[in-house]
Amino acid sequence: MLTLTHYLIVSAALFAMGIAGILIRRNILMILLAIELMFNAANLAFIAYARAWADLGGQIAVFFVITVAAAEVTVGLAIAILLSRQLNTLNADEVSRLKG
Amino acid sequence: MGELLLFYLIAALMVAAALSVVGSRLPIYSVLSLLVVMGCQAVFFVMLHAYFVAAIQLLLYAGAVLVLFLFVIMLLQLSPEAVAYPRLLSRPAIGITAAFGLFLILRTVFFRSLAQEPPLADLSRPHSTVEAIAHALMTKYLLPFELTSLLILAALIGAVTLAKQQASDSRLKR
Numbered sequence: 001m002l003t004l005t006h007y008l009i010v011s012a013a014l015f016a017m018g019i020a021g022i023l024i025r026r027n028i029l030m031i032l033l034a035i036e037l038m039f040n041a042a043n044l045a046f047i048a049y050a051r052a053w054a055d056l057g058g059q060i061a062v063f064f065v066i067t068v069a070a071a072e073v074t075v076g077l078a079i080a081i082l083l084s085r086q087l088n089t090l091n092a093d094e095v096s097r098l099k100g
Numbered sequence: 101m102g103e104l105l106l107f108y109l110i111a112a113l114m115v116a117a118a119l120s121v122v123g124s125r126l127p128i129y130s131v132l133s134l135l136v137v138m139g140c141q142a143v144f145f146v147m148l149h150a151y152f153v154a155a156i157q158l159l160l161y162a163g164a165v166l167v168l169f170l171f172v173i174m175l176l177q178l179s180p181e182a183v184a185y186p187r188l189l190s191r192p193a194i195g196i197t198a199a200f201g202l203f204l205i206l207r208t209v210f211f212r213s214l215a216q217e218p219p220l221a222d223l224s225r226p227h228s229t230v231e232a233i234a235h236a237l238m239t240k241y242l243l244p245f246e247l248t249s250l251l252i253l254a255a256l257i258g259a260v261t262l263a264k265q266q267a268s269d270s271r272l273k274r
Binding site: 001002005006007008009010012013014015016017018019020021022023024025027029030032033034036037040043044047048050051056057059060062063064066067068069070071072073074075077078079080081082084090 | 103104107111114115118119121122127130131134137138141144145148149150152153156157160161164165168169172173175176192194195196198199200202203206207210211232233236237241244248251252254255256258259262263265
């Protein structure tokens with residue numbers, strides 16, 4: 001019998017892997033990809049809850065999350081291109097100019 | 101029974117692809133693995149009767165966002181050493197341990213909060229048609245919907261500004 005818990009466990013696994021990606025990888029592109037993975041985990045939890053309680057709010061929330069993710073990726077990738085052009089690096093550890 | 105089998109199949113594929121996203125050496129493999137994750141996600145959405153969101157997921161996420169990633173990666177022509185290796189040797193171990201701990205915590209929380217969960221198959225009423233979503237979006241969630249347009253405008257202007265700065269700064273920097 002397929003229950004809500006099944007989906008939530010998969011969602012938790014995806015979220016944990018996204019966190020691991022952010023902690024392990026230093027490439028900015030890889031960090032952005034891991035963030036996308038975590039967005040997906042949250043979306044799966046939203047949809048599973050929306051189905052379990054027959055409430056449309058969860059699906060609306062996923063709609064907004066996808067929109068926000070698209071906007072975030074646009075600006076994030078523009079910044080990544082700027083970094084590689086101006087500082088010649090994509091390593092997040094080497095970008096420390098804001099420290100002054 | 102067939103649904104459960106399909107769930108485990110898709111879940112295994114999804115977790116394997118997600119591991120490949122986090123672990124593969126080249127970013128382009130990560131992006132293509134993320135494409136597999138998005139596809140599995142869309143299958144889950146269909147299994148959960150969220151047809152509109154599944155379509156949006158494939159069109160917007162897999163279609164637009166990942167293609168943007170692919171463009172940037174091909175544009176940047178990353179050298180192998182630009183795919184940075186961790187500075188400290190112990191860093192992956194720490195990260196993986198922390199992430200696994202987070203997974204255990206989330207799992208426990210989900211199990212605790214779901215002692216009285218409704219089984220998914222009990223709900224037969226189709227409530228998630230495109231019409232219902234559009235109605236909710238235009239009435240109850242009208243303000244966030246309108247604010248979304250502001251957010252997209254801000255992202256648009258931000259991206260254009262960053263690109264323009266790059267053109268005018270290039271003679272200042274070097």
